[in-house]
Amino acid sequence: MAAAVVRSLGSLSRNLREVRVHLCQSSAASKGARDFVEQNYVALKTVNPDFPFLIRECSGVQARLWARYDFGQERSVAVDNMTADQVAKALQTLAQSKP
Structure with missing residues (x-):
């Protein structure tokens, strides 16, 4: 699911100038963000x-x-306790929105 969202993002630079992911290397709450990065960073x-x-x-x-x-x-959204798919959808929402 997250891979489909990443493919649908196309060019991030249309609306955005930068994306940052803040996460903890070991906490359970950051697991979805870590999984998102591991699974989708190369594709992005x-x-x-x-x-x-x-x-x-x-x-x-x-x-x-x-x-x-x-x-x-800048805009931010908390992604604590989310799955990798939910993090991808949050990124998609940020990429499609205007500040």
């Missing part, structure tokens, strides 16, 4: 090779997706 970078898709790991941090748009505007 293949489709969007020059797009900044950043992974930030920190012990004990809340799993969160950050999207940066034009003029430095």
Whole structure:
């Protein structure tokens, strides 16, 4: 399911300037975010090779997706306790929305 969402994203750079994923390397709450990155990072970078898709790991941090748009505007969504599919859908929502 997440792979289908990633394919549907196409070019992330249409609306976004940067995506950051904040996650904990070991917490159960960040498992879905870790799984999303492990399963989809290569596909996202293949489709969007020059797009900044950043992974930030920190012990004990809340799993969160950050999207940066034009003029430095940012939006974020918490992805704690989500599955990889739910994280992919959250990214899709951020990519399709306007700041």
